Amino acid sequence: MQNFDYHKPNSVDEAVANMQASDDGKFLAGGMTMLPTMKQGLAAPEDLIDLHGIDGIAGVAEGADAIEIGAMTSHSVVASSALIQSDLPALAALAESIGDRQVRARGTLGGSISNNDPAADYPAALVALGATVKTNTREIPAEDFFVEMFETALAEDEIVTSVSFPLVEKAAYAKFPNPASRYAMVGVFVAKNADGVRVAVTGAGPSVFRASAMESALDGDFSSSALDGVAVSADDLNSDIHASPEYRAHLVGVMAKRAVDACG
Amino acid sequence: MPSISLTLNGRSVSGEVETKTLLVDYIRENQKLTGTHVGCDTSQCGSCVVHVDGKSVKSCTMLAVQVDGSEVTTIEGLATGEELHPMQEAFRQNHGLQCGFCTPGMVMSAVDLVAGNPDISETEIREGLEGNICRCTGYHNIVKSVQAGAKAMGG
Known part of the structure; x- marks a missing residue:
């Protein structure tokens, strides 16, 4: 790793100013991806701007028909929050399934979604629940936030401050984890509310996507058997040492059924 | 600097x-x-x-x-002088190590994991130690050690 200038701003405005003053700066949230990336030499920022000292962008709050989670809230806090466990248990369970205990103690919601790793868990929850990403300058619907593999709608000097998750009638997340990393080989988040059913898939493609054929089938009959015969195309799905596109396509179907069953 | x-x-x-x-x-x-x-x-x-x-x-x-x-x-920083921390003592009593390389990390994870939970189950321990790998594959005695350590710590 190369040396860099370390900044620990006290406010979002100061962090943005640090970034604007740098030719090649990076924000540091939990660091569970950023630091390994720097250790491998895949990133070598001149300035590292640590967001840990900023008040008001961590924590869980109850809103009107929604739960708002600060960007710097760790996965372990989301997993153990009594409010989330009671009102949106699928999200608490998702957070508990990320990495391991030590990673969950450091990794954050804002860091995870801003990185948009194709195998990250949170993107599926945001898209299926129709969450809104709040930044220092605007509000972005989750579906517009995740753009491509490791790419989001964020500007270079834009910081996620919180995510608002609408409460739904039923929701569940089913994941086939890579046994070593616990990243999702395929993860499917199913959410049902008055407007219909939303099915979001992570781990399978270059970025999170909605499985519209599954949504239509579940709108008519919210049961796992409604997904019988609803094939998922392997076109454009990821291929790596862990799984072929065809295997991932198969897993999408299996995980979707498990998620529907888990909705009860 | x-x-x-x-x-x-x-x-x-x-x-x-x-x-x-x-x-x-x-x-x-x-x-x-x-x-x-x-x-x-x-x-x-x-x-x-x-x-x-x-x-x-x-x-x-x-x-x-x-x-x-x-x-x-x-x-x-765990032991008090010559007196081992209860979790360290539990690893010693239960032969919770083979080569010992992973042991400091195992013990530190375990102390955090069982805090306030003296009756932690074997399943909780196995899941809670997800982030610690033992290349001697000595998990069985490690889990026994952590369970004993939890009881000794008393939550």
């Missing part, structure tokens, strides 16, 4: 560090506390687990500058 001050195993320490210095390297190289090990160096194996402000973290994936103002405890 930035300067940091922290409480390390109950002792105030301070000094300059390069920004690129990882917490584990600061502990091992600057502070000469070599009980904290580097196994994979990719935040998977857990040999480098220490406590930062009471929570177990992987010190290969934190920067030394990030613990400025924090309390850090390493394996060397």
